[in-house]
Amino acid sequence: xxxxxxxxxxxxxxxxxxxxxxxxxxxxxxxxxxxxxxxxxxxxxxxxxxxxxxxxxxxxxxxxxxxxxxxxxxxxxxxxxxxxxxxxxxxxxxxxxxxxxxxxxxxxxxxxxxxxxxxxxxxxxxxxxxxxxxxxxxxxxxxxxxxxxxxxxxxxxxxxxxxxxxxxxxxxxxxxxxxxxxxxxxxxxxxxxxxxxxxxxxxxxxx
Ligand SMILES: [Zn+2]
Numbered sequence: 001x002x003x004x005x006x007x008x009x010x011x012x013x014x015x016x017x018x019x020x021x022x023x024x025x026x027x028x029x030x031x032x033x034x035x036x037x038x039x040x041x042x043x044x045x046x047x048x049x050x051x052x053x054x055x056x057x058x059x060x061x062x063x064x065x066x067x068x069x070x071x072x073x074x075x076x077x078x079x080x081x082x083x084x085x086x087x088x089x090x091x092x093x094x095x096x097x098x099x100x101x102x103x104x105x106x107x108x109x110x111x112x113x114x115x116x117x118x119x120x121x122x123x124x125x126x127x128x129x130x131x132x133x134x135x136x137x138x139x140x141x142x143x144x145x146x147x148x149x150x151x152x153x154x155x156x157x158x159x160x161x162x163x164x165x166x167x168x169x170x171x172x173x174x175x176x177x178x179x180x181x182x183x184x185x186x187x188x189x190x191x192x193x194x195x196x197x198x199x200x201x202x203x204x205x206x207x
């Protein structure tokens with residue numbers, strides 16, 4: 001079940017006028033497709049141990065179709081409706097990928113500012129060879145050197161995801177342009193949206 005990126009629109013004439021999203025953009029958009037803003041609750045487990053879960057008052061909100069979630073989860077959510085629950089076990093390829101030794105680099109401690117408080121597990125942003133911002137983690141450290149690892153800490157893991165779809169709505173134009181969800185009615189919070197160029201000053205987060 002691969003997402004093709006092309007969705008055949010359903011026949012709008014089959015719906016009464018007030019349910020036709022083309023005529024009434026405020027109408028509920030209630031199954032997940034590319035361009036949906038989805039609210040989820042989820043729990044993620046590894047080896048039977050729950051390692052992450054959303055709080056009831058702090059669900060996850062994301063823009064579907066942008067790779068915001070691990071690929072297997074985003075694919076499984078395609079076409080799901082509000083209230084639907086999924087219980088998935090995803091192998092590494094469908095979750096955080098396989099460990100790549102090329103993403104592991106040892107740097108001298110002196111490559112970091114002397115006053116930087118570096119510790120094991122610390123995450124920060126770095127630039128890759130293409131100049132793109134990537135997340136890296138410190139996975140080894142001593143007085144002389146620091147291991148900077150671009151592999152996600154959950155790489156190579158098989159993970160279980162228990163998910164409930166709490167809400168689905170159509171993304172706004174600004175959200176589609178920025179490539180991320182905005183809190184409903186709120187200004188954009190992302191300092192540097194994915195892709196860097198949003199072109200719109202609407203959200204106040206870009207110059
Ligand atoms: Zn934004």
